[in-house]
Amino acid sequence: MLNAIFKLKCTVNGVKIERDLDSSRTLLEFIRVDLGLKGTKEGCGEGECGSCLVLVDGKAVNSCLMMAVQLQGRELTTIEGLKGREGGLHPLQKTFMEEGAVQCGFCIPGAIIAAEALLRENPRATSEDIKRGLTGNFCRCTGYEKILSAVEKSKSCR
Amino acid sequence: MGGGPPPSVSLSLFVKEIVVEKNDFKVVNKRVLKMDSLGLACGEPVFTDDVDINGMLYGRILWSPYAHARITKIDTKEAEKVPGVKAVLTYKNVPRVPHTTAGQGYPEPSPYDTYILDNKVRFVGDRVAAVAAETPEAAEAALKLIKTEYEILPAVFDTFEAMKDGAPVIHDEKDAKNIPDARHNIAAKFEFEVKNGEWFKDADFVIEHSYKMPYLQHCAIEPHIVITCFDPFGRLVIRTSTQVPFHVRRIVAQALKLPVKKIRVIKPRIGGGFGSKQEVLLEDIAAALSLKTGKPVKIEYTRKETFISSRTRHPSTVRLKTGFKKDGTITDAEMDIVLNTGAYGSHALTVMMCSGSHTIPFYKVKNNIKFLGRSVYTNLPVAGAYRGYGATQGFFAWESQMDIMAAKIGMDPVEFRKMNYIRLGEGSPVFKAMGEGREGVEQVITSIGLYEGIEKGLKAINWRAKKEKNKGGKGVLRRGLGMACMMQGSGIPEVDMASATIKMNEDGSFNLMVGATDLGTGSDTILAQIAAEVLGVKAEDFIVYSSDTDLTPFDVGAYASSTTFISGNAVKKTAEKVREMIIAVAAKILDRKKEDLRLEGGKVVANDGAACGLSEVANTSLYYYDQHQIIASASHYAHTSPPPFAANFAEVEVDTGTGKIKILDYVSCVDCGTAINPELAEGQNDGAVLNGIGHTLSEELEFSSNGTPLNASFRRYKIFNTLDMPPIKTFLIPTFEPNGPFGAKSVSEIGINGPLPAVANALYDAVGVRLFDSPFTPEKVLAAIKKAGKK
Numbered sequence: 009m010l011n012a013i014f015k016l017k018c019t020v021n022g023v024k025i026e027r028d029l030d031s032s033r034t035l036l037e038f039i040r041v042d043l044g045l046k047g048t049k050e051g052c053g054e055g056e057c058g059s060c061l062v063l064v065d066g067k068a069v070n071s072c073l074m075m076a077v078q079l080q081g082r083e084l085t086t087i088e089g090l091k092g093r094e095g096g097l098h099p100l101q102k103t104f105m106e107e108g109a110v111q112c113g114f115c116i117p118g119a120i121i122a123a124e125a126l127l128r129e130n131p132r133a134t135s136e137d138i139k140r141g142l143t144g145n146f147c148r149c150t151g152y153e154k155i156l157s158a159v160e161k162s163k164s165c166r
Numbered sequence: 167m168g169g170g171p172p173p174s175v176s177l178s179l180f181v182k183e184i185v186v187e188k189n190d191f192k193v194v195n196k197r198v199l200k201m202d203s204l205g206l207a208c209g210e211p212v213f214t215d216d217v218d219i220n221g222m223l224y225g226r227i228l229w230s231p232y233a234h235a236r237i238t239k240i241d242t243k244e245a246e247k248v249p250g251v252k253a254v255l256t257y258k259n260v261p262r263v264p265h266t267t268a269g270q271g272y273p274e275p276s277p278y279d280t281y282i283l284d285n286k287v288r289f290v291g292d293r294v295a296a297v298a299a300e301t302p303e304a305a306e307a308a309l310k311l312i313k314t315e316y317e318i319l320p321a322v323f324d325t326f327e328a329m330k331d332g333a334p335v336i337h338d339e340k341d342a343k344n345i346p347d348a349r350h351n352i353a354a355k356f357e358f359e360v361k362n363g364e365w366f367k368d369a370d371f372v373i374e375h376s377y378k379m380p381y382l383q384h385c386a387i388e389p390h391i392v393i394t395c396f397d398p399f400g401r402l403v404i405r406t407s408t409q410v411p412f413h414v415r416r417i418v419a420q421a422l423k424l425p426v427k428k429i430r431v432i433k434p435r436i437g438g439g440f441g442s443k444q445e446v447l448l449e450d451i452a453a454a455l456s457l458k459t460g461k462p463v464k465i466e467y468t469r470k471e472t473f474i475s476s477r478t479r480h481p482s483t484v485r486l487k488t489g490f491k492k493d494g495t496i497t498d499a500e501m502d503i504v505l506n507t508g509a510y511g512s513h514a515l516t517v518m519m520c521s522g523s524h525t526i527p528f529y530k531v532k533n534n535i536k537f538l539g540r541s542v543y544t545n546l547p548v549a550g551a552y553r554g555y556g557a558t559q560g561f562f563a564w565e566s567q568m569d570i571m572a573a574k575i576g577m578d579p580v581e582f583r584k585m586n587y588i589r590l591g592e593g594s595p596v597f598k599a600m601g602e603g604r605e606g607v608e609q610v611i612t613s614i615g616l617y618e619g620i621e622k623g624l625k626a627i628n629w630r631a632k633k634e635k636n637k638g639g640k641g642v643l644r645r646g647l648g649m650a651c652m653m654q655g656s657g658i659p660e661v662d663m664a665s666a667t668i669k670m671n672e673d674g675s676f677n678l679m680v681g682a683t684d685l686g687t688g689s690d691t692i693l694a695q696i697a698a699e700v701l702g703v704k705a706e707d708f709i710v711y712s713s714d715t716d717l718t719p720f721d722v723g724a725y726a727s728s729t730t731f732i733s734g735n736a737v738k739k740t741a742e743k744v745r746e747m748i749i750a751v752a753a754k755i756l757d758r759k760k761e762d763l764r765l766e767g768g769k770v771v772a773n774d775g776a777a778c779g780l781s782e783v784a785n786t787s788l789y790y791y792d793q794h795q796i797i798a799s800a801s802h803y804a805h806t807s808p809p810p811f812a813a814n815f816a817e818v819e820v821d822t823g824t825g826k827i828k829i830l831d832y833v834s835c836v837d838c839g840t841a842i843n844p845e846l847a848e849g850q851n852d853g854a855v856l857n858g859i860g861h862t863l864s865e866e867l868e869f870s871s872n873g874t875p876l877n878a879s880f881r882r883y884k885i886f887n888t889l890d891m892p893p894i895k896t897f898l899i900p901t902f903e904p905n906g907p908f909g910a911k912s913v914s915e916i917g918i919n920g921p922l923p924a925v926a927n928a929l930y931d932a933v934g935v936r937l938f939d940s941p942f943t944p945e946k947v948l949a950a951i952k953k954a955g956k957k
Contacts, residue, residue, distance in 0.1 A: 046216035049437070051387040052469040056525015056880035059387055074170065087209035096596065101207040105199055108845035112686020113206025114388040114437030139888040146880065148385050148438050149686055151852030152888050153896075154845075 018079045019033045020045075021089025031077050035069075038076035039086060047087035047117045051146065059144035061118040061125075062086050068125035070144075081119075087117035090124060099160070099165040100124060106159035111149035119145045123159040131166060189840070193698040194908045198705045201691045202435060202684070212435040214391045214407045215466060221234050223252055223298040225465035226305040228312055229475060230287035230294050233545035233873030234334060235323035237285045237294065237314060242248040245297065245313040248648040250304035253458040253882060254312065255296045257283040260454050264341050265421050268512040268550065269410030269444045271661050271722055275603025277511040278343035282421055282450050287316075288336050288509035289545050290874045296462050298455040301412065308824070321545035322351070323873055325483070325506045328542050336509060336543040343470035345511070348858045350542040353511030356519055357632035358599045360473055360535040367498040368533055369489025371574050377486065377563040378939035379922075381506075381867035382479040384552060385885050388437020389472045390553050392448040394455070395462035397430065405433045409443040409685050410723030411713045417446045418453055420720045429453075433713035435606055436685035440857070441551035442477045443685065444725045445512065473878035473937060480505040480517050480541065482559035486567050489533075492575050494585045496529055500536040503559065507541040508548040514541035516602045517549070520556035520655075524809075525564045527594030529586040535596065545873050551725060553854060554918040557654055558861070561942065565650035565923030569930065579927070580629075582653050590614050602726070607659040613911065615837030615899040616651060616811040622897050623649065623835045627815040639932065642823045645830070646932025648816050650923035653809035655914040656903075657728030663803045664733035665719035666740040668697060670748070670796035672766060672788060674780030675707050676770060681712045681721025687914060688846040689729045693737045695842055696907050700741035702765035703747070719799055727810075727912030730842060734907035736802035743798035751783045754791060791825030808903045810911045811837045814855070814920030825948025827863060827929060829892035833918055837899040840909035844898055847913045851896040854917030859894075860886045866941050 014031040017024070020043060027042065039062065047056045048071060051059035055073040062071045063085035090098040099132045103109075110116050118143060126133055126141030133141065138159045149153060189195065191322040204214055242254040260283050266276040281291055295312050299305035320334040327333055328351040337348045346355045365374050392406040398741040402424070408414050411431040419426045429886035436443065448465045455463040467476065482505050503521050507514040518539040526535060552558075572582035588594065599836075600606050624630065629647060636645045667679040678697055685691040694708035712718060721733055745765055752770035753760045755778050762773045771777045787796050834855050841847035864884035868876045877883045896917075902909035922940055930936045935950040 044218065045209075046211035046213075047519060049213075051389070051437075052880050054469065054879060054881065057387060057469075083450070097204075099209075101204075102251070104207045105203040106239065108849050110203035110206050110689065110850055111387070111846075112436060112438040113203065113388075114686070116206055117209040126188065134620075139891075142888045144887070146385075146387055146885060146887060147853075148387055148440065148857065148885065149853045150892055151848055151854075151856035152891050153852045153894055154849055156888065 016076065018081060019083040021085055029076055031039050033076040035071040035076045035079060039071060044088050044090050048073060049114055049117060051115065058122060059115050059118040059119040061145070063121060063125060066125065066128055068122050087120060090120065099162045103158040103162040107154045107161060109150060109154040109158040115145060115147045116148040119147065119155055123162070126164060127163065131163065135160060169638065173897050173906050191699060191908065193695045193705055194842050195844065198695055198843055200688045201694065201710065206435065208740040213388060213437055214393060214434050215404055215553065219393065219395055219462045222462040223300060223303040223455065223459060224305045225296060225298045225452055225463045226309055227293055228295040228309045230290060230292040231488045231682045232287060232316055232318055233290050234319040234336065234826055235287050235527035236314035236319060237255035238317050239315040240295065242295065244313065245308040248299065248308045248311065248573060250300035250354050251297060251308045252296045252461065254308065255454055255458065256285060257281070261421065261423050263421050263423065264343055265417060266512060267446045267510065268660050269413035269446060269723060272416060275515045276513055277345045278339050279345060280510050282454055289547055291547060292509060294449050295733045296455060298459055303505060321873055323544050323546055323869065325504050325542040325544060328544050352540055353507045353543050354515035354518055354541040356515065356539045358537045360595045362533045365534050366489040367500050368491065372489045373567065373570055373574065373940060374487040374921060375567060375570070377484045377566060378860065379479070379481065379482045379559050379562060380940065381481050381547065382552065382861055382865050383473050383867055383883065384442035386438030386440055386441040386442055389467040389469060390443065390447050390476055391466040392452045393462060393464045394452040402429050402456065402925045404429065404449050404453060406431065406435060406449050407436050407443055408433055409439045409683050409725055411683060411715055412681060412720055413723060414446055415715045416448050418449050421450045421530050422453055422457065428769045431715045433683055439685040439724070440553045440586060441555065441725065444551040444723065447476055447950060467559035468882060470878045473867065473883065474547055474875050475770045477512065478547055479552035480507060480549035480559070484521065484559055484563040486563045488567055488571060490571050490575065494575060494577050494582055495532055496573065496586055497532045498534045499526060499531045501526060502538045504550065505541040506546065508546045509542060510548045511541060511543065512548055512550040512764045517551070517556040519600050519602055522558035523596055523600035524557035524654055525560035527596040528588055530588065546869060553857065553915050555726070555915065556653070558919045561650065561652045561919040562922040565652065566926050566936070569927045578650060580624065584617065584620065587616055587651060602658045602661060607805060608751070609659065612808055612837055612862055612905060613901040613903040614811055615901040616813060618900045619811060619813040619837055620651070622899065623813045623815045626833045627817055627831055627898065629815065632817065644820050644822060644932040646818050646820065646903060646928045646930070648927025648931055649814060650920050650927065651813045652916060652919045653811050654727055654912060654916040655807040655809055656731035656906065657804055657807055658726045659804050662722045662726060662728045662732050663801055664721040665799060665801040666733070666737045666738040667719055667797065667799040668740050668744045670744065670784050672781060672784050674784055675709060678708045678710045678716040678737065680712045680733060680737065681718045682729050683721065683724040685724050685892065687724065687729070687850060689724065689733065692730060692842040692846060696734050696737045697741040699908060700738055701745055703768050709906065712906040727915045730910050731912055732802055732804055734842065734910060736800055738907040739802060740798050743800055744796060745800065747796045748780070748783050751787050752778055754926060755782060755786055783833050804905065806905055808905055808911050810913055810916050812920060812925045816921065816924040818925060818932055820929060820947065822933060822951055825944035825951065827925065827942055827947060829859060829925065832859070832892050832894045834894065835897045835899050836913060836916060836922060839901050839903035839906050839911035841898045841913070842908065842910050847898055848896045850914045851917040852894055854915065855894050855921060856886055856891055858921035859892065859917040861940060862925045862942055864941055
């Protein structure tokens with residue numbers, strides 16, 4: 009079961025890295041196992057729940073469905089890489105807390121990444137756009153009401 | 167009949183219904199930030215899987231491909247030869263101890279019908295063997311090399327078939343315990359009758375219907391996961407995603423024949439449970455692999471395994487026969503529930519009893535009450551605890567039937583409910599007769615805000631105006647309104663116990679150690695709020711540590727809507743003890759009498775204005791004078807279980823061309839007493855309601871004719887996302903529960919009971935057809951509309 013070793017060069021949360029990589033690794037495995045960044049979660053492993061969302065070149069992708077080798081030369085941002093303007097808390101992290109949108113919190117990094125991808129592309133997203141933008145993120149705790157209001161509220165403090 | 171007080175009670179009794187004591191709470195009943203939300207929002211490594219442990223092995227389980235079979239031969243030689251494989255377990259090399267996986271108080275009311283591994287498999291997805299290896303790939307390769315021969319046995323999938331003479335006997339093992347009738351696959355049985363005369367003699371009408379719910383899965387986004395390892399003393403450490411750490415310790419000790427003192431259970435942050443983690447699901451087998459190899463072992467379910475081999479809601483058939491008079495009096499009620507407990511009887515007795523004990527007392531029944539409950543084994547996945555815990559199944563029947571009865575006598579369904587629901591100061595023979603797994607406890611209602619909840623909901627959904635507007639609806643799209651009322655409990659009276667410890671630090675901060683299990687609900691936060699309210703400090707002055715069997719005192723765990731009420735009372739008592747200790751020290755510092763001192767704003771203040779800070783108190787006690795640690799513990803054990811009450815309202819639009827139901831608006835009014843943290847309480851209810859809406863419109867785990875699950879994935883088992891969700895409005899109706907901490911009752915489960923009956927009633931209102939089996943898929947709705955049209 010020996011897999012080819014791949015030389016990966018990419019940017020992770022703003023830092024350029026080079027790694028020898030087992031080419032069979034999914035991006036999610038690379039993030040959690042090789043990089044040790046545990047904020048990205050696996051909820052289903054088949055691209056349905058959105059818990060493993062990360063930004064690749066600013067676009068949200070399910071990291072369980074992407075191979076790590078596809079990251080070559082690209083820029084990865086995980087929940088750990090999201091920062092506010094002065095390096096502090098990111099506005100979405102702040103509003104998610106303030107609105108009570110975090111219950112168990114397992115799906116929250118993915119939901120924040122989805123919202124960030126949406127608002128980068130469309131800072132004036134309507135409530136309907138926000139619902140559409142987060143449709144790939146399952147949450148079984150909140151009923152989504154407070155998640156949606158957190159995203160809405162974050163628009164004004166970006 | 168118009169609004170105003172219900173006719174059946176005196177005005178004075180009604181006026182007392184909303185008993186909100188004037189409060190000037192400082193911390194409780196406030197929107198305090200959930201204390202773990204910062205770490206969670208930043209993706210800090212706080213869950214079970216977020217640690218890296220050196221030398222950890224990966225555990226994998228071999229699942230049965232057959233619904234019912236005996237293992238005639240199992241050969242693991244080839245599997246053991248796979249490089250990296252460290253252990254292969256079968257029924258031959260693990261202890262055989264009949265036990266239950268249900269995480270309940272001891273002795274558990276569930277039958278002892280489960281083994282770590284057995285020589286018989288009882289459903290597709292039952293355990294056959296387990297492997298631990300250095301890599302997941304090696305473990306999976308080894309599973310494929312285990313050679314198993316089966317004698318395939320006849321299987322049974324229907325509860326009524328399973329109870330017949332001559333049906334396949336699923337639990338024919340000799341050493342199982344507490345199965346009332348194994349030959350007829352009856353895992354649990356309970357009967358109860360109140361007889362005040364001839365059955366249905368006073369009734370003008372008698373109505374009987376059966377209501378069905380299917381297999382439903384919790385779908386916590388974090389799959390079940392456990393890591394077992396050893397501490398420096400060789401003790402087994404179980405890091406697990408559980409709602410019941412102390413029950414895990416006890417049951418693993420029992421199953422593996424270990425002393426309790428050799429086990430430590432740690433609960434990190436939990437990614438949701440909803441009942442599925444009130445269960446010893448992986449801890450026993452991971453522990454067995456660790457004991458075999460001497461190494462840390464991790465087992466994590468895939469999503470598919472979570473659907474098939476964890477736990478589900480008990481599928482149900484509830485037959486409800488009610489007698490009632492033209493004036494709206496309910497005279498008789500006969501409830502007969504048959505639950506499908508699947509291959510093992512986890513929570514079989516208690517879920518079944520709660521289907522009656524949480525529903526029948528809700529409405530006054532004048533003459534006769536009968537309850538017959540049976541939980542039945544089948545060769546399908548194992549049911550267990552699921553938010554609502556039987557009440558969900560029971561209220562679907564009751565609240566549908568309330569509308570049917572009201573229609574029969576031409577009474578407004580809202581007025582019919584108002585006339586009959588239980589009032590302040592009233593009890594029910596059912597409270598005493600039916601507890602959880604045993605006799606219950608007599609109690610009367612000590613707080614109820616249902617009348618105001620109903621009125622608030624009617625207004626919020628604009629009931630009367632919309633009813634008028636919808637009249638005589640024509641066209642393809644028809645609108646309708648429906649409502650449902652319900653109650654739940656707050657812990658299990660005279661069964662559940664919780665305890666807490668508070669320790670004071672130099673800077674006036676406190677450690678709060680609780681056995682209570684925060685599984686994402688925010689209980690750590692609300693328990694800190696309760697302690698802070700007592701000690702006149704801020705919630706942030708508490709460092710909360712919960713659920714570690716070595717370091718926190720006992721608590722039964724997070725289930726039965728118990729944490730706020732029972733653990734909250736334990737924390738309040740503990741804080742009161744600490745307050746006494748602080749005042750004793752401050753009295754010396756300030757040279758004042760103890761009775762003249764109070765805690766407020768982070769200080770001890772005397773009636774004459776003299777004051778000292780809490781850090782001065784702490785430093786005095788630790789370093790200067792009569793040195794001692796300010797620390798206290800207390801427990802709480804309740805004699806009642808004050809129900810929260812709720813009124814739910816749904817407006818639907820039914821497409822008569824396709825059968826699709828769209829929920830346009832959903833309003834849920836909940837009386838949870840004092841909401842310790844209103845934002846978190848709302849969040850609990852919002853989530854419960856949306857889960858219930860999923861049950862109503864889309865969720866169902868389906869099986870092939872040989873018992874193989876057909877839709878065990880998020881792609882095919884449809885849970886609601888942001889685009890599917892209707893607008894949900896939660897309104898908290900404040901009351902004051904005298905037995906609760908600062909007037910609080912429970913809130914976490916009740917909301918899930920509403921959507922099924924509320925939408926069933928709205929569907930009827932819209933198109934005049936009634937569905938008795940969930941989910942209400944377009945196919946079923948359309949078929950019902952067509953059938954009604956032919957009549």
